[in-house]
Amino acid sequence: MPEKTTKKKETILSGMQPSGSLHIGNLEGALKNWVNLQNDYWMYLCIVDWHSLTGEYEDTSGLKENIFQMAVDFLAAGLDPEKCAIFIQSEVKEHAELHLIFSMLITVPTLMRLPTYQEKKDTLDSYGFLGYPVLQAADICLYNAHKVPVGKDQEKHIWLANDLAKRFNRIYKKTFVEPEALFTQIPLILGADNRKMSKSYNNHIPLSFTEKQTEKRLKSFYTDPEKIHQGDPGHPDGCPIYLLHQIYTPDAKEEIAPPCRSGALGCVDCKLKLSANLNNALRPIRDKRMELLKRPDYVWDVLLTGAQRARQRAQTVMEKVRSAMKTNYRGK
Numbered sequence: 505m506p507e508k509t510t511k512k513k514e515t516i517l518s519g520m521q522p523s524g525s526l527h528i529g530n531l532e533g534a535l536k537n538w539v540n541l542q543n544d545y546w547m548y549l550c551i552v553d554w555h556s557l558t559g560e561y562e563d564t565s566g567l568k569e570n571i572f573q574m575a576v577d578f579l580a581a582g583l584d585p586e587k588c589a590i591f592i593q594s595e596v597k598e599h600a601e602l603h604l605i606f607s608m609l610i611t612v613p614t615l616m617r618l619p620t621y622q623e624k625k626d627t628l629d630s631y632g633f634l635g636y637p638v639l640q641a642a643d644i645c646l647y648n649a650h651k652v653p654v655g656k657d658q659e660k661h662i663w664l665a666n667d668l669a670k671r672f673n674r675i676y677k678k679t680f681v682e683p684e685a686l687f688t689q690i691p692l693i694l695g696a697d698n699r700k701m702s703k704s705y706n707n708h709i710p711l712s713f714t715e716k717q718t719e720k721r722l723k724s725f726y727t728d729p730e731k732i733h734q735g736d737p738g739h740p741d742g743c744p745i746y747l748l749h750q751i752y753t754p755d756a757k758e759e760i761a762p763p764c765r766s767g768a769l770g771c772v773d774c775k776l777k778l779s780a781n782l783n784n785a786l787r788p789i790r791d792k793r794m795e796l797l798k799r800p801d802y803v804w805d806v807l808l809t810g811a812q813r814a815r816q817r818a819q820t821v822m823e824k825v826r827s828a829m830k831t832n833y834r835g836k
Contacts, residue, residue, distance in 0.1 A: 592807055595807075618637055645669050645672075647821065656687060666683055718786070719779040740761045
């Protein structure tokens with residue numbers, strides 16, 4: 505799809521590590537936003553399998569299935585392969601090439617100061633993990649992305665991509681767009697244990713859950729420790745169930761919060777109301793998901809076509825990189 509045929513002006517790059525079927529935290533934190541953005545931007549959405557190796561390099565047996573399930577959820581949530589390129593990172597080798605070049609432009613102390621390294625350096629100490637943000641910067645700059653949709657917690661990584669683009673442009677010549685964060689308002693989604701919803705905590709609600717599984721998982725969610733008996737006054741603010749009501753229950757502030765505070769609404773009934781509303785909201789995604797699972801060849805074809813489109817853009821940018829560095833030895 506040539507860029508000149510559209511009114512879209514800017515490019516967005518975003519991605520996720522292939523962890524398998526996604527959950528409602530991913531849906532609210534990224535997917536819904538991507539679905540909206542695909543109409544206004546050139547979008548490259550990358551399933552970053554190389555990034556996943558920083559923590560899971562010893563066992564890659566589940567990687568293919570995880571990639572497939574993630575692609576299914578992308579499509580089921582409403583991403584349109586006619587509007588955005590959905591692809592696997594390792595199928596565009598230019599990611600590795602630009603990562604290597606960028607790694608020459610950054611110091612080790614700079615990488616060691618980044619929050620992600622500081623948080624996990626005691627458990628992950630490989631060269632790959634240290635260089636993870638450089639590969640992430642290469643992912644972004646490889647497409648000359650203008651914007652990267654992120655929450656505030658990812659701001660430092662976008663700063664690094666911007667800084668590396670600036671360094672390259674200064675040392676060689678103006679080649680890269682200097683990317684900026686496109687900050688998105690991400691709703692707080694807490695899991696069953698009142699921590700951030702995450703597959704690693706097993707406190708999540710996968711999009712692949714059935715309605716019965718969703719109801720069962722919600723019943724296990726943390727509730728107000730001071731609301732023991734029906735009739736006890738509750739404290740909805742900060743309650744993970746009420747936070748989800750604010751997304752999936754119309755007029756939650758009037759329908760849920762007041763009777764919770766007064767004690768008229770018990771936790772069991774509150775969870776049942778949320779189960780019904782959440783299942784209603786997820787039904788179209790789940791129906792589409794079931795259709796896609798019956799068409800695996802189509803899903804893999806989407807990823808193949810997405811990689812072809814991404815590679816075309818990446819090769820164009822890398823030709824400019826080699827020209828700027830004077831490493832296109834057989835070129836003019």
